[in-house]
Amino acid sequence: MADDRPMSPLEKAWHGLGRFIATHMMIIVPAGVLLGILWPELLLPIKPYVFMLFAVMSFQNSLPNDFKSLARAFTQPKMLVVTLLTVHVVVPLIAFVLANLIFGAGSPTVAGVVLEYTVPIGVSTVMWIAMFGGDSALGLAALLLSTLISPFSIPFTLQLLVGTTVEVDALGMIKDMLIMVAIPSLAATAVNELSHGKAKREWYPRSEPLSRVLLPVIVSTNATGISETMHNLTPTLFGIMLFMFCCAVGSFVIGLGIAHLLAKDRAKFVSTAFSCGMRNVSAGAVLATRYFTPEVMFPAVISTLFQQFLAAAFGRVIERLVGKREDGVPGGEGPRDEQMPSSL
Numbered sequence: 509m510a511d512d513r514p515m516s517p518l519e520k521a522w523h524g525l526g527r528f529i530a531t532h533m534m535i536i537v538p539a540g541v542l543l544g545i546l547w548p549e550l551l552l553p554i555k556p557y558v559f560m561l562f563a564v565m566s567f568q569n570s571l572p573n574d575f576k577s578l579a580r581a582f583t584q585p586k587m588l589v590v591t592l593l594t595v596h597v598v599v600p601l602i603a604f605v606l607a608n609l610i611f612g613a614g615s616p617t618v619a620g621v622v623l624e625y626t627v628p629i630g631v632s633t634v635m636w637i638a639m640f641g642g643d644s645a646l647g648l649a650a651l652l653l654s655t656l657i658s659p660f661s662i663p664f665t666l667q668l669l670v671g672t673t674v675e676v677d678a679l680g681m682i683k684d685m686l687i688m689v690a691i692p693s694l695a696a697t698a699v700n701e702l703s704h705g706k707a708k709r710e711w712y713p714r715s716e717p718l719s720r721v722l723l724p725v726i727v728s729t730n731a732t733g734i735s736e737t738m739h740n741l742t743p744t745l746f747g748i749m750l751f752m753f754c755c756a757v758g759s760f761v762i763g764l765g766i767a768h769l770l771a772k773d774r775a776k777f778v779s780t781a782f783s784c785g786m787r788n789v790s791a792g793a794v795l796a797t798r799y800f801t802p803e804v805m806f807p808a809v810i811s812t813l814f815q816q817f818l819a820a821a822f823g824r825v826i827e828r829l830v831g832k833r834e835d836g837v838p839g840g841e842g843p844r845d846e847q848m849p850s851s852l
Contacts, residue, residue, distance in 0.1 A: 515844045519714070526717025529724065530639060533820035540724040542815055544731025545738050551729045562631050562688045565726070565841060569634045570648060570696035571712040574705070577645035578697060587780060591650045594766055594784045596661050600625040603755050604669045609678055610751060616800075617748055619670045620807030622851045624752070625759075626665040628654035630786035631689050632726070632816065635719045639847050640823045642778030650783045656686040658788075662795070727816045734791055734809050747811050760785035765830070775829045781826055782819070789815050815833055832848055 515523070525765065529536055544551055600622060607621040629651045637647040661681055700707035737745070763784030771777035789811040796808035 510701075514741060517671065517699070522717055523530070526720045529717070529720040533823070537727055537820055538723050538814075539726035540741040541731045541817070544550045544728040545735045545813075546711035546735070548732035548735040551732050554725065554729045555718050555732065558726055559684075559688060561722050561726055563692045564634055565634050566631065566689050567696045568671070568712070568719050569638045570644065570693040571700055571715070572638070572708040573645050573693070574700055575697055575710075576651060577643075580647035581646045587646060587776060588650055590656075590766060590770060591780055592653060592761060595629060595654055596626070597799070598655070598782075599759055599762060600665055600669070601710070606755070607751070607800035611748075616803035617807055618806040619666070619800065620796060621752070621755070622669050623790070624660070624667060624787065624792045625755070625810055626658070626662045626810040627683070627788045627792040627795070629783050630788045631721070632819070633782050633786045634689075634693070635723060636782050636819050636823060637779050637787070639720070640777065640778050640782075640826060642782065643775035644779075646776060647783055648780040650689055650779070653782075655689055655788075656682065658685075658791075682728040727812075729811045729835065730789075730793070734812060737806060737809065738813075745806060745810075748807055748814070751812050753814055756785075756811060756818055759787070760818060760852060763772055764822070764825070768829075776828055777830050785822060786815065786819060787811070793795065805836070 547655060602623040603621050604618065607615070607618040611617040611621075631651070633651055634647050636642075638644050696707070699711075703711075741749075746807070763781040766784055767777040767780035771780055789808070792808040793805075793812060795804040800808075
C-alpha cells in the first residue's frame, strides 16, 4: 500500500484474491467462459449490469492516469497512428483475404469475419495494459480514438470489402462507448488530478483487485450469448471457430511485431501489443446479432470464447520478451519508463 499503513485482514484477503486471479488468468478466464456456456441461467441475471461493470472497470483502471500523460500520448502520434492503421486497415484486410481463400468469395462467413475485425479496440484492453505494466495513457488514447471512429469505419469497411451495407446507429454507438469507456476514464483521470495524485498513490492500489474480479464476471456473462450455438456445434462451425482462433492469435502476433519495431520502452511495448491484439468482441456480437443472419453472426460471436484467454496467454509471452514488472507480479503500480531489454 502506498501509505505504508498495516493492512487489515480484510484488505489482505482482498489483495490476495487480486493476486490469485492475476496469476491464474489462463485458468480462470476459460473456466468462466465454460461456466457461461454450460450454465447460462446462472449468469443471465447479471447481463443487464455488464454495461455498468464495464464503466466501473474503465474508471478503476484509469485512476493512475493524469491529463499531462494523456496529452503527451496525443502529441506523440506515431504510435497511435500505426496502432489505429493496424487495427482498422491492416488486420481487417488480412482477415478478408484469408477468409475469401478458405470459405470462398461471397460466403456469409466472410462478412462475419470482416465484421469482427472492423470493431474497435476492446474495452478490457486498458485493464490488461495496467495489469502487465503498460503505458495506460497511450492505451486509453488508442482506445478512445478507435471507439470514436468505429461507427463510421465499420459500415465503410464492410461496404468496401464485402459489399454489405449495414445501417449502424452511429450516435447511439458513440453514446454507449462514451458511457462505458470515455467518460469513466476521463472522470478517473480528473479525480487523480484533483486529488493531486492521491488517487494514483493510494486509491488505485487499494481498488486494483476490483478490475481483476470484474473481468471474469464480464467474460462469463458474455459467454452466455453463444451457449445455444456451442451446444449445437457442427464440423463446419468448428472449422470457423478454429479459423477465428487463428485470426485472433495472428492479431496478437502482429501486435507484438509492431511493438517490437516501434516501442522504445517496456510500457509502450505492452500498450501497443495489447491495443493491436484485442477487439471489442462484445460490440461485434451485438452488431452481428442486430443486423445479420446466423451464418454471418457466428464468426463474430464465437470470438468471445477465447479473446480473454489469449490476452492472458500473450501477457505471459510479453513478460518473457520484455521481463516482468518490477514487483514481479502483473498489476500494481510499476515503473512506466523501463528500457527495453537489449536482446529484443
